[in-house]
Amino acid sequence: xxxxxxxxxxxxxxxxxxxxxxxxxxxxxxxxxxxxxxxxxxxxxxxxxxxxxxxxxxxxxxxxxxxxxxxxxxxxxxxxxxxxxxxxxxxxxxxxxxxxxxxxxxxxxxxxxxxxxxxxxxxxxxxxxxxxxxxxxxxxxxxxxxxxxxxxxxxxxxxxxxxxxxxxxxxxxxxxxxxxxxxxxxxxxxxxxxxxxxxxxxxxxxxxxxxxxxxxxxxxxxxxxxxxxxxxxxxxxxxxxxxxxxxxxxxxxxxxxxxxxxxxxxxxxxxxxxxxxxxxxxxxxxxxxxxxxxxxxxxxxxxxxxxxxxxxxxxxxxxxxxxxxxxxxxxxxxxxxxxxxxxxxxxxxxxxxxxxxxxxxxxxxxxxxxxxxxxxxxxxxxxxxxxxxxxxxxxxxxxxxxxxxxxxxxxxxxxxxxxxx
Numbered sequence: 001x002x003x004x005x006x007x008x009x010x011x012x013x014x015x016x017x018x019x020x021x022x023x024x025x026x027x028x029x030x031x032x033x034x035x036x037x038x039x040x041x042x043x044x045x046x047x048x049x050x051x052x053x054x055x056x057x058x059x060x061x062x063x064x065x066x067x068x069x070x071x072x073x074x075x076x077x078x079x080x081x082x083x084x085x086x087x088x089x090x091x092x093x094x095x096x097x098x099x100x101x102x103x104x105x106x107x108x109x110x111x112x113x114x115x116x117x118x119x120x121x122x123x124x125x126x127x128x129x130x131x132x133x134x135x136x137x138x139x140x141x142x143x144x145x146x147x148x149x150x151x152x153x154x155x156x157x158x159x160x161x162x163x164x165x166x167x168x169x170x171x172x173x174x175x176x177x178x179x180x181x182x183x184x185x186x187x188x189x190x191x192x193x194x195x196x197x198x199x200x201x202x203x204x205x206x207x208x209x210x211x212x213x214x215x216x217x218x219x220x221x222x223x224x225x226x227x228x229x230x231x232x233x234x235x236x237x238x239x240x241x242x243x244x245x246x247x248x249x250x251x252x253x254x255x256x257x258x259x260x261x262x263x264x265x266x267x268x269x270x271x272x273x274x275x276x277x278x279x280x281x282x283x284x285x286x287x288x289x290x291x292x293x294x295x296x297x298x299x300x301x302x303x304x305x306x307x308x309x310x311x312x313x314x315x316x317x318x319x320x321x322x323x324x325x326x327x328x329x330x331x332x333x334x335x336x337x338x339x340x341x342x343x344x345x346x347x348x349x350x351x352x353x354x355x356x357x358x359x360x361x362x363x364x365x366x367x368x369x370x371x372x373x374x375x376x377x378x379x380x381x382x383x384x385x386x387x388x389x390x391x392x393x394x395x396x397x398x399x400x401x402x403x404x405x406x407x408x409x410x411x412x413x414x415x416x417x418x419x420x421x
Contacts, residue, residue, distance in 0.1 A: 015188045016068065023065045026194040030058045033201055045414075046103035053096035054200055060089030061193045083190075087141055090192050094148040095121040097200075101155060101169070117155060124148050138187030145180035145192060149173055168206025172199035239268075245299050256299070263295040273320070280317035280391060280416075283348070289324045290346070297331050305335050310347035316355050316416040318409075319387040319394070326359040326384065326407045334361035334405050341404060355416045357409040364405065384409075392416065 037051050067082035098121045124147055153173050156166055179195030246260045270289040294307055307327070327344065335341040341363030348357050381398060388394030394411040 015186075019188075019190055020065070020068050022191050022194045023061055023068065026197045027058070027061050027065070029197045029201055030054060030061065033197065033204055034058070037204060046100055049096050049100035049103060050200070050204065053093045053100060054197070056089050056093045056096060057193060057196050057200070060086040060093070061197075062086075063089060064190065064193055086190075086193070090145070090196060091125045091148070093196055094152070095125055098152060098155070101152060117151075121148065121151060124151065139184055142180045142183030142187070142192075145183070146177060149176045149180065153177075168203055172202040172206075175199045175202075241300055242296055249299065260296070260299055263292045267292040267296055270324075271321075281320050283314055283316050283318055286318055286320065286323050289321075290327050293324055293328060294331075305331065305342045305344060307344045307346065310345065312347070312349040313355065314348065316411070316413075317392075317418060318355075318357070318411060318416065319391040322384055322388065322409060323357060323359065325381070326409075329381070329407075330359055330361040330363070330405065334363035336363070338363035350413060353413050355411045355413055357411075358406065360401075360404055360406040362404040381407075 033054050034051065037047060037054065063082045063086035067086060095118055098117055102117060124144060127144065153170075156169050156173070159166070175195040175198040176192065177195075179192045182189045182191060242260075242264055246257060246264065249257050249260055267289070270292065297305075323346065327346065330344045335344065341361060344359070344361045346357075346359050348355065350356070381396060385396045388396055388409065388411070392411050392415040394409060394415070397408045397410075399406040399408070
């Protein structure tokens with residue numbers, strides 16, 4: 001390498017050394033970003049696009065460092081091929097980063113025409129490759145780079161993000177734009193890889209900081225929610241009625257007392273455990289809680305009812321106290337307030353990337369409810385909605401039918417997988 005540098009002019013040798021050191025430092029930064037990104041606990045599609053973009057940049061850096069060595073040790077033609085290959089890898093990173101940016105908007109509930117923006121960036125990338133292969137005119141190559149990241153900047157300006165939320169993106173995008181302008185000024189200065197990885201580094205750690213702040217906010221909200229959840233789930237009237245009915249069983253059906261007490265104690269234990277459980281639990285464990293509540297409800301002096309199950313999928317995780325409150329509402333305020341309704345259906349299925357849990361009764365439906373019933377149900381469903389949103393980005397929809405009420409829980413399939421230890 002030293003012999004090759006001696007053959008260059010002082011200016012060219014300085015630029016070459018600068019490029020070479022920049023590439024080496026960029027490779028170190030790539031390894032840091034990839035290691036940190038892989039260790040993120042909750043991976044989603046957005047992080048997948050981000051990691052793919054960083055890996056493509058790594059391929060570009062490796063091609064560039066091979067080109068630098070080839071210029072000194074072998075032939076300029078050999079080095080030129082690797083140089084062109086590195087620029088092509090850098091061009092592919094832009095559409096992948098565009099997909100990452102689009103998903104940051106979608107995660108915030110914004111609707112984006114991802115197809116249009118992705119195709120736009122892909123078209124620019126194809127034109128970029130044509131410039132590299134056919135013309136090898138460095139000025140137009142770097143101009144294409146400038147266009148790619150000007151597009152991302154334009155996307156940022158039309159997005160829903162405020163200035164504070166966009167600051168990390170704005171600062172990050174400045175680096176590849178500056179690298180493109182340097183390349184247009186002097187094609188020997190190839191710091192495109194460094195500009196791209198600096199952008200990813202700033203955006204990633206900005207994203208991580210936002211996620212940490214959001215996590216702390218959710219934990220605080222979850223703590224504040226525990227008291228209302230306790231008051232909502234451990235109902236004095238239900239406990240009194242259950243104990244009273246168990247006392248009557250001692251005279252009328254002594255053999256039923258022990259199972260009733262076990263169900264009652266299990267029901268209370270599950271409620272208390274849920275208050276300290278901030279992790280997802282297996283669906284089967286939630287159904288154990290549901291079965292205990294149903295068993296207790298069946299011994300109370302109320303109308304007979306039937307609970308049917310239709311589970312297409314059972315191997316998934318949900319927040320504690322998700323299905324049980326919905327079944328409770330169906331028993332108490334659905335069929336419980338209806339003269340004809342006596343059936344509850346619980347079903348699960350996986351559809352469109354979501355786990356759907358449906359609880360439907362054939363009771364009250366669109367008929368008028370008492371204000372006390374509405375208040376209790378609103379508190380119960382609010383707690384379910386809060387836990388779904390905080391723990392798994394899930395949603396709850398309540399639909400009034402002509403005969404009955406339908407509650408649908410939707411959880412992203414990726415979030416319903418077994419939590420990592």
